[in-house]
Amino acid sequence: MIPQDFIRSALAARHVVVLTGAGISAESGVPTFRDAQTGLWARYDPQDLATPEAFERDPGLVWSWYEWRRELIAGARPNAAHQALARWQRQRDGVRIVTQNVDGLHARAGSREVIELHGNITRTLCSRERREVADWAAPAAGAAPTCPACGAYLRPDVVWFGESLPMAALEAAVQAVRGADLVLSVGTSSLVQPAASLPYEALGNGVPVAEINPEATSLSERVSFSLRGRAGEVLPELVNYLESG
Numbered sequence: 001m002i003p004q005d006f007i008r009s010a011l012a013a014r015h016v017v018v019l020t021g022a023g024i025s026a027e028s029g030v031p032t033f034r035d036a037q038t039g040l041w042a043r044y045d046p047q048d049l050a051t052p053e054a055f056e057r058d059p060g061l062v063w064s065w066y067e068w069r070r071e072l073i074a075g076a077r078p079n080a081a082h083q084a085l086a087r088w089q090r091q092r093d094g095v096r097i098v099t100q101n102v103d104g105l106h107a108r109a110g111s112r113e114v115i116e117l118h119g120n121i122t123r124t125l126c127s128r129e130r131r132e133v134a135d136w137a138a139p140a141a142g143a144a145p146t147c148p149a150c151g152a153y154l155r156p157d158v159v160w161f162g163e164s165l166p167m168a169a170l171e172a173a174v175q176a177v178r179g180a181d182l183v184l185s186v187g188t189s190s191l192v193q194p195a196a197s198l199p200y201e202a203l204g205n206g207v208p209v210a211e212i213n214p215e216a217t218s219l220s221e222r223v224s225f226s227l228r229g230r231a232g233e234v235l236p237e238l239v240n241y242l243e244s245g
């Protein structure tokens with residue numbers, strides 16, 4: 001049940017920022033990172049797969065792991081939570097989505113102008129020139145493909161631990177939060193910086209923050225509204241209320 005005071009805040013808000021994490025894609029069958037049983041980091045060590053050092057050490061292993069994730073995501077579909085946010089954006093202006101996810105499911109649900117803080121797994125870069133590469137020769141089994149222009153290994157266009165975020169995306173996210181009069185944090189453990197600092201920026205500006213998560217997080221005791229539930233359940237209910245105004 002969504003508290004009436006939150007619905008009133010959402011109805012009155014003119015500039016909403018929705019910060020999403022892996023939890024919003026969990027109901028699409030895309031693994032999260034830190035969920036105890038199914039999270040990627042429960043089964044793999046991020047230091048072996050999601051760092052520049054890991055790629056340097058074994059580009060074929062890192063490339064193959066991202067290929068596995070890419071195929072899994074290609075077979076996934078946006079769920080009711082992604083669709084509810086896209087509906088909210090169609091219903092009215094002023095709803096911005098800032099995501100830590102690299103799965104592209106918000107855009108596939110029809111959301112517009114999604115700010116991708118950690119990149120997008122469907123894009124491939126030359127690891128040396130850092131420009132996008134669309135076609136390449138198939139690599140030998142277990143090897144990473146190489147750039148047709150310079151021969152360097154190709155890599156996914158995602159942020160690895162120890163790498164900085166795309167500046168334009170981070171700047172856009174900070175500006176959006178600074179201009180917000182309501183922020184939602186959906187499906188994130190609120191642990192990874194700098195994304196995790198965005199809700200605190202809003203709270204520091206006296207802007208209400210709502211958290212949608214079946215579990216408590218480090219943010220939970222600070223938020224204005226704590227909606228303990230699955231994104232695929234809470235967001236459609238919220239947008240239905242907002243549609244009936």
Ligand code: OAD
Nearest residue numbers: 021022023026032033034100187188189192213215230231
């Ligand atoms: P986590 O796996 O750390 O957290 C997922 C959160 O989603 C947890 O708090 C879960 O309780 C919650 N959750 C699970 N199912 C949910 C559901 N159906 N509805 C709502 N919430 C649900 O994932 P993130 O917080 O996104 O970094 O992780 C942040 C970053 O750490 C990722 O972007 C990635 C990772 O290392 C990079 O790729 C750079």
